[in-house]
Amino acid sequence: MENMLENQLMQAAQVVEQQLDAEINRLDNMDEDELEKIRERRVQAMKKAQVQNQEWASNGHGIYSELSSEKDFFDICKQSKNVVCHFYKNTTFRCKILDSHISTLAQKHMETKFIKLDVEKAPFLTQRLGIRVIPTMGLIRDGKTKGYIVGFTDLGNCDDFSTEMLEWRLGCSEIINYKGDLATPPDNRKTGTSSTNAVGSKSKTIRGHDDDDSDSDFEE
Structure with a gap:
């Protein structure tokens, strides 16, 4: 043999x-x-x-920016092909953890527009999207929702996940141009463990559906 x-x-x-x-x-x-x-x-x-x-730079790509209103959100989703929106609250400390990772990725992935929106300033949008967990990231392509990252479950279910882990998760949803190995999460490679997370195939959205099942229009 x-x-x-x-x-x-x-x-x-x-x-x-x-x-x-x-x-x-x-x-x-x-x-x-x-x-x-x-x-x-x-x-x-x-x-x-x-x-x-x-x-991309002229449309504000390359920086992580905060929106002042729901109207700004709709305008950006019409201007940019790929958008990642962090729905947050100032009182939620995990939102601050997410901010640091997103700021890094915004500079690295010019192809995607990274924004944040305070849910208390966006009651209509929050209700329309059914957002109930903070933080939640909405993944939008061509003006349509393609999925959500809810809390930190898909990021190793811990607060000390790496920026590479978030980058990998966004790559799984094809909202950024990811050049790494999608088969294994980066943080699992470091520890030598295998992933049992459903994200490897298709991640669950906030409503419990697969990413591709979420196809809501962002039209006013």
Whole structure:
């Protein structure tokens, strides 16, 4: 059995090595025109990304901002494709824990608009969304709710979760561009434990439905 496993690993390594050799050989044999085309595509991609970042910045992306009214919330959800809204209360200390993590992620993920709204200033919206647990984060894409993160249950059910844990959770809902491993939560990787949380497939929303079942329009 051990010999068979060794042979399989050796064969797999040989296949990878052959693929690398073929790619190196292809690059070595490229003429100047082909290399110039590759460089030009990369330059165009960088320019496009720069223009996109400037557009996001002009819409207030890159910072974690507080809204003064419900109307501001509706306006932002129309302007930005991806929005994460932290519904909070000043008297809830876990909201302050969440604030520190969100501030970091807002700077890292320009593609998403991160905002916060005091539920006491938004009675209509709070009732409409059925928000009963504080803190709650609403995840909005293209003006529609795509899910909620309610409390800290999906973040390890503890107060000392890492920023990477929240980033992973948002990545599971595809509200940010997450480049890590979605199969295992970051905090579980550190401890070597496995995850039994339902978030790995689809997280539960505040109403007990899966993320994809929540599809409320944010239209006034």
